[in-house]
Amino acid sequence: MRILLRDWRKEDLEETLVASEQWPSLSWQGLDITFKTPVQLSFHLSGKQGSLFVRGKIAADIEMACSRCAEPFVLPIRCTLEEVIPLTAKDDPEGYWESPVIDREQDELDLTELGFQVLLENLPFQPLCRQDCRGLCPNCGQNLNYGDCHCQVEEIDPRLAVLSQLLRQDKQSDK
Ligand SMILES: [Zn+2]
Ligand SMILES: [Zn+2]
Structure with missing residues (x-):
């Protein structure tokens, strides 16, 4: 125009x-x-x-x-x-x-x-699909808006991650 x-x-x-x-x-x-x-x-x-x-x-x-x-x-x-x-x-x-x-x-x-x-x-600098968009899991890449993935718990505390790894190794050596 x-x-x-x-x-x-x-x-x-x-x-x-x-x-x-x-x-x-x-x-x-x-x-x-x-x-x-x-x-x-x-x-x-x-x-x-x-x-x-x-x-x-x-x-x-x-x-x-x-x-x-x-x-x-x-x-x-x-x-x-x-x-x-x-x-x-x-x-x-x-x-x-x-x-x-x-x-x-x-x-x-x-x-x-x-x-x-x-x-x-007037465009947003960082557009969001919704204000509370949960984004992607940095570990597995799952879109967390669709539900939790399985890697979240281990990420919270690295010591827990080590512990669960030890438990896993324990279980394997039991066999
Ligand atoms: Zn989003
Ligand atoms: Zn994940």
């Missing part, structure tokens, strides 16, 4: 734009991200005195792997943005005109790119 900036320089305008877009999968800081449903974008634009006031909402259902148990899960993300974008490259302290948000050649503002960047900022 793009808008031609030329139109907004001529006069003060106001407009609401909505779109539903299927975004491609991507890899972001080691996370593989898939968009399970089309991303819903809604923007309200108002141009005043050489600046564009942008308010937007982004809704996406993202599938990624849990950082603890590695199982894929879907995380609904809802975020909002509020930006003031200068309609020309001067007075641009935020650097919009140096970023992919603005296509200088086409003289366009890319609202999809703007929404995408805000979405990335």
Whole structure:
């Protein structure tokens, strides 16, 4: 979703734009991200005195792997943005005109790119399939959300592990 900036320089305008877009999968800081449903974008634009006031909402259902148990899960993300974008490259302290948000050649503002960047900022650093995800057993790799494995008891106290090993050896020598 793009808008031609030329139109907004001529006069003060106001407009609401909505779109539903299927975004491609991507890899972001080691996370593989898939968009399970089309991303819903809604923007309200108002141009005043050489600046564009942008308010937007982004809704996406993202599938990624849990950082603890590695199982894929879907995380609904809802975020909002509020930006003031200068309609020309001067007075641009935020650097919009140096970023992919603005296509200088086409003289366009890319609202999809703007929404995408805000979405990335809102992604969890360590996604969890649920708050109390128990993760994987470091010993046998079993997903502990599905139940306990058998190596847990021995791991609690290394002395117990030694003892049980001695008992085992004892039993073997009895035979
Ligand atoms: Zn998990
Ligand atoms: Zn285990």
